[in-house]
Amino acid sequence: MNLNHRNTSLDIIRIIAAFSVVSVHFLRNIDFYSAPVIGTDFFIMCIIRTLFSICVPLFLMLTGYLMCSKQLSRKYYGGIKKTLYIYIFCSIASVLFHIFYMNEHYNLGRAVTKILRFEADEYAWYVEMYIGLFLLIPFLNLIYQNLKSKKQKQVLLLTFIVLTILPSLFNIWRYDSLQWWRTPSINDNTTRIIPEWWEEIYPVTYYFVGCYLCEFGCKIKTKFLLIAFPLCTLLFGTFNYYRRYGILFDTKSYIAWSGFEPFLLSIIIFVLITRLQSNRLPDAVRKLLWKVADLSLTIYLISYIFDLYAYDKLNRAVGTIEEKLKYYFIIVPFVFACSVAAAFVINFIVKYMDLAITKCYCSIQKLFKKQKTEI
Numbered sequence: 001m002n003l004n005h006r007n008t009s010l011d012i013i014r015i016i017a018a019f020s021v022v023s024v025h026f027l028r029n030i031d032f033y034s035a036p037v038i039g040t041d042f043f044i045m046c047i048i049r050t051l052f053s054i055c056v057p058l059f060l061m062l063t064g065y066l067m068c069s070k071q072l073s074r075k076y077y078g079g080i081k082k083t084l085y086i087y088i089f090c091s092i093a094s095v096l097f098h099i100f101y102m103n104e105h106y107n108l109g110r111a112v113t114k115i116l117r118f119e120a121d122e123y124a125w126y127v128e129m130y131i132g133l134f135l136l137i138p139f140l141n142l143i144y145q146n147l148k149s150k151k152q153k154q155v156l157l158l159t160f161i162v163l164t165i166l167p168s169l170f171n172i173w174r175y176d177s178l179q180w181w182r183t184p185s186i187n188d189n190t191t192r193i194i195p196e197w198w199e200e201i202y203p204v205t206y207y208f209v210g211c212y213l214c215e216f217g218c219k220i221k222t223k224f225l226l227i228a229f230p231l232c233t234l235l236f237g238t239f240n241y242y243r244r245y246g247i248l249f250d251t252k253s254y255i256a257w258s259g260f261e262p263f264l265l266s267i268i269i270f271v272l273i274t275r276l277q278s279n280r281l282p283d284a285v286r287k288l289l290w291k292v293a294d295l296s297l298t299i300y301l302i303s304y305i306f307d308l309y310a311y312d313k314l315n316r317a318v319g320t321i322e323e324k325l326k327y328y329f330i331i332v333p334f335v336f337a338c339s340v341a342a343a344f345v346i347n348f349i350v351k352y353m354d355l356a357i358t359k360c361y362c363s364i365q366k367l368f369k370k371q372k373t374e375i
Helices: 008-027 040-067 074-100 108-116 124-145 150-164 177-184 199-216 222-244 260-274 282-292 296-318 322-326 328-374
Strands: none
Touching: 008 040, 008 260, 008 282, 008 296, 008 328, 040 124, 040 222, 040 322, 074 108, 074 124, 074 296, 074 322, 074 328, 108 322, 124 150, 124 199, 124 296, 177 282, 177 296, 222 260, 296 328
């Protein structure tokens, strides 16, 4: 693709999403979820967890933004090849890391089984989900494109928000207990007042949000969004600290990927970045962003290996979670940089492997056609 036709803002969104993944996993790997939420350091970690919860929503909205015009065709289904190749390469790399660095026993059967079950790489749940979303996209587009007006599309969007997002706002309270409101950490039981069965289809909600933003954008003023993003991050982070104070932090529905917190934050940051005049950046910078952005899925998957390595070292050397927090600005950039370098190599291999497979396939097709002609 020519650089002049490239939307650099979307590349920036991809990179932010990939970096946010690495940042969210920082908390997971320093055992943030295994200690009571008390003190200033844990308040900071609640803010970090809140801020970087935008990672998966950004990827999903970007999918809707870019693929809202895709139609059902044989060529369309070929578009999943690169994702599958990258997943297989990252999974094989993960298996080899477990064998040679972590001294785990693997035979061929166990390795193949783990790859097929999306378990060789613990971050591969996203690929498993994305495959299903990819298969649905042409049909989701038929639904969206055949709605006749903006209002009808807003109703579609609202319907999915009600089904998947609103339960995380209305079903997280105890409406019958004043004591619970003073100290919500005393009891995890809450009152369900609206249906929440459909929460798990949140990827479709984000996909339609991306479609809608691509077509209509957002009319909220930039000035308001610039104020809203840090304010919401602080308020949501404080709320999460308040909700889990004195007990273990848990990814309850309000901060899960279907939660109202990441939903609002990711939409705000998505809109803000798409409004950047990023195409005015120097061509060299835009090209660099393009190249890194194209590695985003691989960065996401391969970061699992570098997380295993880096946090093994950190957790051996540093005792408390509060002390480990100080290493955020060392560990996260290190993992991200290593993941970018490894992703570049993997994507290079995948590119030429795909070309070789395509060439072989075309040659076989020509051979069969020639044989049929001779017959």
